[in-house]
Amino acid sequence: MSAPRAGDRIPVAVLGATGAVGQAFVRLLAAHPWFRLAEVSASERSAGKSYRDAARWLSGALPDDVAAMTVLATDPSAVRSTLVFSALEADAAAIAEPAFARAGRFVLSNASCFRMEQDVPLIIPEVNPEQLGLLVRQRENREWKGAIVTNPNCAAIVIAMALAPLDRAFGLRKLFVSTMQAVSGAGYPGVPSLDILGNVVPFINKEEGKIESETVKLLSRVTAAGRLEMSPATVSAHANRVPVEHGHTAVMSAAFETRPTPDEALAVLESWRGDVSELALPSSPARPLVITREQDRPQPRRDADAGGGMAVTVGRVRADPLFDIRLVAMGHNIIRGAAGASILNAELLVARGILRAM
C-alpha cells in the first residue's frame, strides 16, 4: 500500500503514556506523517486527569494539544483506536494486551511478556520482517481478532541490528556481549541517583536472560509453514548500568561459521541497508547502521541521535583473539530501543497491508 495521505493520518493510542517510554511515544507521534495520536491511557490512578496533570513531563516542552488530552483507563472499552502502542510494564501488559488483541486491536508492544512466545512476532523491520508470518499461527492459537506484535528489549535490538548482516553473511555461532546501559532504560523514577552517580552497577534485573534469548529469536527464520526455526547461535551476556542518560553500548566478540576477517565483516556492515529499504518506512533511516572508523566511537552522548535516534552506530570492528570479530554497537535505547521500534513495526504493518487486511 502507499502511505496515508496528509489529513488522513491513522488515529492511534498509547497505553501507559505517562512513563518514560510513553512520553517518547507521545513525542515521536507528535510529528509522525502516518499516525495521529488520538488517545492516551495510564493506570487507574491517572484516568480522568488531563495528561498535563497525570504525567511528569521529562524533556523539553509538552505540546499543548497533548497536555489537554484526558487520560483514559487502559481498557479496550475506554480506548477505541484500532492501532495501539503499548508502553506498559510487563505485569500490566500481560493482562491488558491480550484484552486489546481479543477486542480486535493491533497491539504494537514494547513489553517483554510475550516476546518469546512461539506465535508472537519479535520484529526489527530491517532485520526479520518475515516474522510477521507468525501472525497466522497467533490467530489460530489465540482466537484473537486483533494481534500482538512485539519489539525487542532495548539492548537486544542494538546487538541484533549490528549482528544481523554478519549473521546473514557468515552465520553467527557464538557471542559474548557486555553492555553498558543508560539509566533511561529503567524508566522514571527508575535508577536512584545515589546508585549510579559516578558508579557502575554490574547487574540489571532479568536483562541478561532477555539479551541472550531475544537476540537468538531475532536472528531466527520463519519456515514456509509459519514456524520459527531458531538460530543455532549461543549468547553469553553481561549487563551493566552506567551513568549515561540515553544510549546502550554493547561490546561484542563473535564467532561465525565461515570465519570472516575484519575487512570482510566491515564490507558487509557498510553495504547493508536492511530488508525493507524499498518500503521507505518513515522511521527507518536510509542507513539503519552507521559504520564509524573513529577508533573511540561509537559513544552514547555523541552518537545516540544518529538517524534521529533510529540508527545503530557500529565501530571498532577488529579481530578477536578467541573468536573471529570484536566490535562495538550503540543505539538510542528509548527511540530505536523502545518507542521508535514499536512505531516502526506499525509502519511495517501498514506498508504490508496487514493492519487493514486482518
Add this chain to the structure above:
Amino acid sequence: MSAPRAGDRIPVAVLGATGAVGQAFVRLLAAHPWFRLAEVSASERSAGKSYRDAARWLSGALPDDVAAMTVLATDPSAVRSTLVFSALEADAAAIAEPAFARAGRFVLSNASCFRMEQDVPLIIPEVNPEQLGLLVRQRENREWKGAIVTNPNCAAIVIAMALAPLDRAFGLRKLFVSTMQAVSGAGYPGVPSLDILGNVVPFINKEEGKIESETVKLLSRVTAAGRLEMSPATVSAHANRVPVEHGHTAVMSAAFETRPTPDEALAVLESWRGDVSELALPSSPARPLVITREQDRPQPRRDADAGGGMAVTVGRVRADPLFDIRLVAMGHNIIRGAAGASILNAELLVARGILRAM
C-alpha cells in the same frame, strides 16, 4: 627479615611525584610503617620548586612536610634513595628507570615499558611472588647493580587477582573480559570532562593489549632455572572508559581446564588468602579478595575502598552459557592498581631480604 623498627623506617624516593599516581604514592607513604618519604622528583620544569608549587594537589589536604620538600630532577645523581618508586610515564620511565637500576637502586615501577620483558618480574605478591626469581637473570643480562621490579596495569591486576585462585585450582584456558575503567586511570589532567560526562568511551589507547598480555604473564610460573613458563590462557579484552572517579570494573567469562561449577569456583575464591599471608605485609589486606553475594555488587563507588583500597571485590559468580564461569571483579585502580601495588612489591622485597642482600 623482620619489619623495620619504628624510628628506623627506610628512606624512599618517588619519581614523577606530582602526577595523579605520584600523589597517591605521597599519600600512602605518609602513613607507612616501614617506609619514609625522603625524596620526590618530577620533570625538569618542576625541579627546584617546592612540592606545593610543583603539584596541583588533587585530594584532601596536602601534608605540610611534603609541601615543603624540594622537587628533585629525575636522575640518580640528584635522587639518592636506594628504594625508588616510579610513577613516571612510559616514555620517561624507559630512560630513567634503567639509569637508576644501573646506579644500584631498586626501582619499583608502575610504568608499562619493562613489564613484559622476560627478565623483569611482573608481580602481585599474593599471586606470583616467585617471579622475583627472574631478578637473577635480570642481573646477568643487564649488568645492573640494582633492579627493576614492576607491577601490572591497573585493570590487569584486578583481573589477575580475581582469576589467580581459579587458575591455580582449575587451570584458566580462555578469558573474555570487558572493563569499565575509572577516569583516574588516565592521570591528570587526563580525560577531558567533555569526553566522558554522561558518556562511555569504548576505547583506551593500548589498554586491551596490556590486559591480554599482562594477565597471561601474571599467571605464568617461573621454572627452577629462573625462566618464565607462560600460562596457556588466551585473553580477549574490551576496554572501556566510564564516568567513575576511582575503581576499575571487569566482567569476565572464563573457561578452565577442569570445568568448575560456580559453587566450586566460589569455594576456592572464598578460601583464598594469597601466597604471602604469612609475611603479614602491611599493605596486603587479611583478605586480598572480598567475595560478595549481593546480586548487584561489586560497584566502584561502594567497594573501591575495601581493604584500604588494596582488596579486590568479586561478585556475581555464576555459570556461563559459552564458557564455564561468569564473574565481576572490581578494584581501586590508583591504590591496588598503581601506587599501592608498587609499595606492596617493595614490602615483599624487604620481607624476603632482597632489598638489602643484592
Add this chain to the structure above:
Amino acid sequence: MSAPRAGDRIPVAVLGATGAVGQAFVRLLAAHPWFRLAEVSASERSAGKSYRDAARWLSGALPDDVAAMTVLATDPSAVRSTLVFSALEADAAAIAEPAFARAGRFVLSNASCFRMEQDVPLIIPEVNPEQLGLLVRQRENREWKGAIVTNPNCAAIVIAMALAPLDRAFGLRKLFVSTMQAVSGAGYPGVPSLDILGNVVPFINKEEGKIESETVKLLSRVTAAGRLEMSPATVSAHANRVPVEHGHTAVMSAAFETRPTPDEALAVLESWRGDVSELALPSSPARPLVITREQDRPQPRRDADAGGGMAVTVGRVRADPLFDIRLVAMGHNIIRGAAGASILNAELLVARGILRAM
C-alpha cells in the same frame, strides 16, 4: 562530667535506621567512644525483620552485628533506650518524637518539624550551645519528662557554621546565599538519576524557607530568662540540586553591622575554634572550620571528608560589590549536616550533664 569509661558506653537507639541518614547513624555509632548502638527502629513494614533484610545498605560493608539486629517498631514501648536519635521523616517525626519525649526519652532529632519551635533548641555545639537553655521552657510548656533537641537542616548548618564567627565579631545583617546541594540530602531512593545526571535542578522543596529561618535561629541568642532573642539578620536563599554525591556548597554575600574587610573576616575565621572546644567532644574536630586559601576550593568531592566529615571548609573570602564579604562554605551534608550533628548534640548533653540530670 567526664566521658563515659570504656566498657561503659551509653546504649542508644536510632529511629528510622534503614534510610540514608539512618544508615549514617549506624556507621558513625559503630565506632563511637561514648555511645553503643543498642536498638534500631523503622516503619511498621520493616519491624520484626533483621536489619540486613530491612535496609538496602548503601555504602561499604554492613557490620555483621548490626546486620543481625532485629528492627523494632518506632514506638517508645518497643524501643527502650533513654538516648534516641531520630532519622525519621518530618511526618513520622511529628508523631513519634513527642511520644518518646513524653515517655522520658531524650530525642536528638534530625527532623525539621520541631526545629523552629520557640522552646526547642536548634543546636550546633560549637555555635550556640546556650540554646540548651530553652529546655527549661520546653519542660514547662510540654510537660515532657524527656526532651527534644534538634539539629539544623543540612544546608543551614554549613551556612551558620561559616557565618557564626563573623556574626559574633561583626554583626550579620543581610545574607544572600545560593546553595549547590548533593543528592544524598534527598535520602534514598531520593532524586531519580534521570532528573540529575548532567543536570542542575534549581529547586528543592521547602529548602529555601528552612535555610532562611533556621540560619536566623541558629545565630540567635537566649536571654537569661530562657527566651530566644532573634538575630536581626535577613536571609535570601536560592537552593539548587547538583549531581554530587555528598557535600553541600553555599556561596554567600554577607553584609555586617561593622563592615569588615576580607582580611579582618579571614583573621576571625582562622582563629575560631567554637564555643565548646574545652569540652573535647569526640565528634567536634579540633578545627570545626577549615580555612582554605586555594582559589578554587572548597569542593565537595575533595573537602567533604575534612575533619571526618564534621569540619566545614571555607574559602574564597573576598570583597563584595554590594555587601561586605563574599565567601564559599562546604560541608558533608550527611555527617555534619545530619547524623553527625545529632550525635554531636548528644555528646554536648552528656558533657553538660543534662542527659542524666533531667
Add this chain to the structure above:
Amino acid sequence: MSAPRAGDRIPVAVLGATGAVGQAFVRLLAAHPWFRLAEVSASERSAGKSYRDAARWLSGALPDDVAAMTVLATDPSAVRSTLVFSALEADAAAIAEPAFARAGRFVLSNASCFRMEQDVPLIIPEVNPEQLGLLVRQRENREWKGAIVTNPNCAAIVIAMALAPLDRAFGLRKLFVSTMQAVSGAGYPGVPSLDILGNVVPFINKEEGKIESETVKLLSRVTAAGRLEMSPATVSAHANRVPVEHGHTAVMSAAFETRPTPDEALAVLESWRGDVSELALPSSPARPLVITREQDRPQPRRDADAGGGMAVTVGRVRADPLFDIRLVAMGHNIIRGAAGASILNAELLVARGILRAM
C-alpha cells in the same frame, strides 16, 4: 535590506575553527540561510591540514564538505572573506582581530578582549541593537576600514537577556547572581574530568568580573552622540562550574528602582519579544525568552535546546526577602552564549545594511 536570496549566500570565515566554539560555528553555519562557510582558520600548527585532520570533532558526524576544507592561517592575507567569525582565545584574538578589522573585514567576535572597550559594540540584538551606534566612534578612533562587533560572555548573555525587559520596565539597580556553568564553557579539552565528576568547583578564572562588567554594559544605552551611558546597576557575581555538558544556569536576586511585584515582573517577561522581532533574523527565535511556571525549571539538560539553543528559559519568578525579585535563567552557553550569538549579530549587521555600507 532583505535577506540574501538562496544561491546567493554570503561567504564567511571562522577563525579558530577547530576548538569547541569553532566547531559550533561550523555546525550552525552548515545550515544557515544567509551565510555560507567558505573558509576556516586555526593556529599555525594546523594550517595546511584538512579540517578533518586538524579538528577532533566533538559531536555527531562531521559534514564531508567541511572535513575536506583546508585549514588556513589566522591571517587576513590567507583568509579572504569580508565577514569573519572569531572563535579565537583572548590572547590570539587581541592580535588577529584588529589585523582583520584593519584589512577591512567585519569581525564578529566571541573573544573577551575588546568587549569592554568604549567604542566596541557588545551586542545582543534583541536587547541593545543600538550599540551598533558605537561603530562610528570605533572607525574614527581606530582608522579601521572594517570593524569589530562583540557578543558577551556565555553567562552574562543569559543574565542580561532575562533582566533586559525588567530593566527597561523597572530600572535594575542591584543584582546578586550565582551561576552554575557547564563544562563546555571552558572549551576542549577544558575541564579535566577528575576536577568535575560528581563535584562543584566554586571558581572560574576571571568569570565573575566579566559577568559583573558585561552585564552592566549590555544594559547600557548609547547617546545620540554615539557614547555609552552606563547603566547604574551594580552586580555581585558568584561563578561556579558544575558537571553539566551544555547550559549555564543563573540564580538571581534583583532590586529595581520602581519595586515590581513578582506578578508585574512575570507580565513583563511574558510579553517581551525583543527589539528586533520585526527584522525576523533567522537565528532569533520567535520568543527569545521562554517563561516557565514549572516549579523546578529551567534545567540545563531539559531546556538548553529551547528555540534551537537560542532561547533563554526563565522560571521561579518570586519575591525576594532582601531585594525585589528572585528568578532563575538558563541558556545554551555554546549556542546563545557563543557561536549563535556571533551569528545573530552578523544577521543584525546584514539586516541593518551595515555590512555592505561600511
